[in-house]
Amino acid sequence: MDHYKGLTIVRTRRELRTWRDALRREGRTLAFIPTMGALHDGHLSLVRLGLQRADVAAASIFVNPTQFAAHEDFGSYPRDEARDIEMLHSAGCTLAYCPQPADIYPPGDRTRVLVKDISHILEGVPRPHFFEGVATVVSRLFLHVAPDIAVFGEKDYQQLQIIRRMTLDLGFPVEIVGGPTEREADGLAMSSRNVYLSADERARAGALFQVMTQCAALLAQGEPVAGVLDAGRSRILAAGFASIDYLELRNADSLDALPTDQLPPDVPARLLAAARMGRTRLIDNLPVQRG
Ligand code: AMP
Numbered sequence: 001m002d003h004y005k006g007l008t009i010v011r012t013r014r015e016l017r018t019w020r021d022a023l024r025r026e027g028r029t030l031a032f033i034p035t036m037g038a039l040h041d042g043h044l045s046l047v048r049l050g051l052q053r054a055d056v057a058a059a060s061i062f063v064n065p066t067q068f069a070a071h072e073d074f075g076s077y078p079r080d081e082a083r084d085i086e087m088l089h090s091a092g093c094t095l096a097y098c099p100q101p102a103d104i105y106p107p108g109d110r111t112r113v114l115v116k117d118i119s120h121i122l123e124g125v126p127r128p129h130f131f132e133g134v135a136t137v138v139s140r141l142f143l144h145v146a147p148d149i150a151v152f153g154e155k156d157y158q159q160l161q162i163i164r165r166m167t168l169d170l171g172f173p174v175e176i177v178g179g180p181t182e183r184e185a186d187g188l189a190m191s192s193r194n195v196y197l198s199a200d201e202r203a204r205a206g207a208l209f210q211v212m213t214q215c216a217a218l219l220a221q222g223e224p225v226a227g228v229l230d231a232g233r234s235r236i237l238a239a240g241f242a243s244i245d246y247l248e249l250r251n252a253d254s255l256d257a258l259p260t261d262q263l264p265p266d267v268p269a270r271l272l273a274a275a276r277m278g279r280t281r282l283i284d285n286l287p288v289q290r291g
Pocket of ligand 1: 034035036037041042043045046151152153154155156179180181182183189190191192
């Protein structure tokens with residue numbers, strides 16, 4: 001067990017259990033914030049939200065190999081533990097769990113968690129194993145940490161809905177809380193991968209949020225869905241994005257498709273997008289509701 005000022009750093013499941021048992025004996029509640037490190041203000045906002053709902057916040061830092069495909073950036077994903085630890089401390093976090101890979105994936109591991117259907121739409125189309133990796137690691141982290149609540153960002157909205165479904169289906173005694181997306185001044189959603197953007201790409205990347213905001217306003221007024229989305233795609237490309245994987249309006253809970261003519265009143269919907277700026281893939285989403 002290491003300590004950095006008031007923050008305890010544990011690296012094994014055994015150490016974590018000792019810490020968790022002591023907290024339970026003290027009768028204090030625990031909020032858990034899973035991360036892959038390379039922290040920014042978005043992650044810290046989740047820590048702060050956790051501390052509004054529970055006595056103590058614990059974050060995990062683990063770059064999860066099973067959610068990366070072979071051609072993706074597992075090897076080059078930004079890692080800076082010392083900086084992450086300092087940031088967690090500054091946000092009031094009490095514990096950082098930095099497990100060894102073998103603690104999460106024991107030698108010979110053959111077990112996976114798959115939340116069917118919703119894992120294979122939108123983000124799951126270009127990344128068919130991504131959410132299986134996410135659900136698998138989060139379920140194991142829930143068993144290790146045994147939190148009272150767990151906080152996930154709306155930034156990864158499909159992930160949040162998948163975790164909600166998994167938590168219900170497997171009966172984890174954990175309350176799932178979604179935290180709003182933290183943004184840069186031009187609206188770009190904060191992301192650990194934004195460091196991949198060149199200065200020129202970064203200058204144009206805010207257009208995704210700006211176009212989505214305009215689309216969301218039109219959809220909330222009952223404008224025809226297909227027309228709004230087509231115009232939105234054109235504007236995203238005109239702003240300098242290389243390609244769009246999707247710009248779609250979905251049911252906010254199930255992420256099922258909605259009618260393409262007009263958003264029905266009182267159906268909570270979510271506008272979701274993924275687009276490529278240069279070689280960096282950016283995602284974002286916004287709520288849409290007709291009054
Ligand atoms: P990651 O480290 O990318 O796996 O993200 C860890 C958690 O932080 C996830 O629940 C994300 O949804 C959340 N997160 C990432 N970016 C943001 C953001 N800009 N605002 C709020 N939460 C975020």
